[in-house]
Amino acid sequence: MKDDTILDPVKTKRLSESMKVLYGRSIHLKEEIRGFTPPSSLITDLSYPKVFLGILLSESDRIEYYDNPIFWAKEERRIEDIIRYRSSLINARTISDVYLPRKKSRLYDSILESCLSIKSVDLEVELRKVREAKFIPRVHPFYGFIGSLRNLKVIENPKVPRKVEDINDLKAEEAVYYIYKEGFSDYYISRIFSLGYFGLNHNRKLVPSKWAITAVQSIIERNIRREYFQRSKIVDYIYIFNYKFYGNDFYGILMPGNGEVELIEAILPGSAYSINNKLIIGRDKESGGYYSLRLSFAEFVKDTGLLGNLIVFRIITDEYKIPLGVWVVREGVKKMFFNNLARSSNLYEALSFINSKLIKYNLSIYKLIKYSDLYKQKKITSFI
Incomplete structure (x- = not known):
């Protein structure tokens, strides 16, 4: 199951309206703005080789929090806080071709200079056609406003690391x-x-x-x-991990093996990705969330010296009302590895343990595990 399943349009509209009521997103839609970038850019598809080249900015001087998944994860900021941060951002964008970095462009150089910085950058921006964003993107972190970028001036010197x-x-x-x-x-x-x-x-x-x-x-x-x-030690036992993160309940089984990874997802009714309010189950091996999982697992191996095959079950609950981005998988799995629930020498015992935890979702682990090739391989080798 892909991680970018479309949202139910009715729920999306309702959520958008509730955001406006809750936070009263007020901004004077002027065309000359003195603001800050976290820093953050956003490049989106148009019609190859054309793309939208954008820089995200706000008039708030606390902009560092507005596009910072590491901070959000560390502080466990509420979903409502992240919505508030993101919905105050303006996507100042222009149409460009993908080969722009090979050419001379003052506008591109200013955007690049700003985004190389590790600290927020003070900018003067000229925009036209500033309007409120009327949609919530499925893949990209959302933002509140869109404007056509005419000119951008960097006011302060960006802090660019020498090593970069x-x-x-x-x-x-x-x-x-x-x-x-x-x-x-x-x-x-x-x-x-x-x-x-x-x-x-x-x-x-x-x-x-x-x-x-x-x-x-x-x-x-x-x-x-x-x-x-190759220099890591293969685990002798089966380890069970768990962490719930922004309405995503992650369960991991690490068992003896050479480092293969699987992501099995269960999308519960009422969650952001739910279609027709029905349960959706499947294996994800191609979306951004899957690659985020692979990186978090690789870092676990690097940091601990322990190697095995990993199956992660991602239960997307109705608490996850809006897709926040693949960073939820990236950071959620990292936190999951710090919460070892149990150790077992038997895979069936490990599955039974997780199954007891999924009862609250009216969900069976045995239904999810059917999508796992690693489990099927384990069953075959147990008879050899």
Whole structure:
């Protein structure tokens, strides 16, 4: 089951209206704005090779909180808080072709300079046709307003790390893994990857944000796997993990194996991804959430030296009223690994244990496990 299943339009409209009532999103829709960017960019598909190149900004000087999944996860900010942060942002965007990083453009240089910064940046922005966003995107983090970007001026010097400035002679994959190992988050790396910052100049191009996130997470996961997996110890037992995060209840089974990963999802009636208010179950091996899971698992192996095959069950409950982005899987699984519920020497015993936890959802683990190839392999090998 893909993670970008369409929202029920009636519920989406109701939620949008309730957001306005709750938070009274008031903003004077003027065309010249002195504001801040977290920093954050957003590049979306138009008609290849054309894309929307956007920078997200707000007039609030506490902008660092407005696009910061690490902060949200650490502080466990409420969904309502995240909605409030995001719905106050303006997506100041312009139409561009993907090859813009290879050309001379003052506007692009200003956006790139702002988004390379690790601190919020003060900007002066000229917009036209500023309007309220009337939809909630299924994949991208949502925002409150859209404006056509005419000009952008950086008022203060962005704080760009020296290690990031000094990677121009590296190929894209080498550069991504290098600055990751230097301690930069995959969120930061995805942002500048999207803006075509990595690689040799003649190869650079803009990448839609949703593709950039998956590409960066895949690059980092692949390199961690290459560097750490072979020297890690395969677990002797079966470990059960659990963490509930923004209405997503994650259960993980780590069992002896060579590092294979599966994501099984159950979308409960009333949740953001629910269709016709019915239960949906399936295996996800292609959406952004799956690649977020793979990276979180790779980091677990790197940090603990323990290796195995992992099955994660993601129960999307009716508390998850609006899709917040793949970072929910990324951070939720990271937290899951810190909460080891039980240890077992028997897979069937482990499944029975999780099944007892799913009763509250009127859900059976035995229905979910049917979608697991790892489970089927385990059953076959038990007879050999």
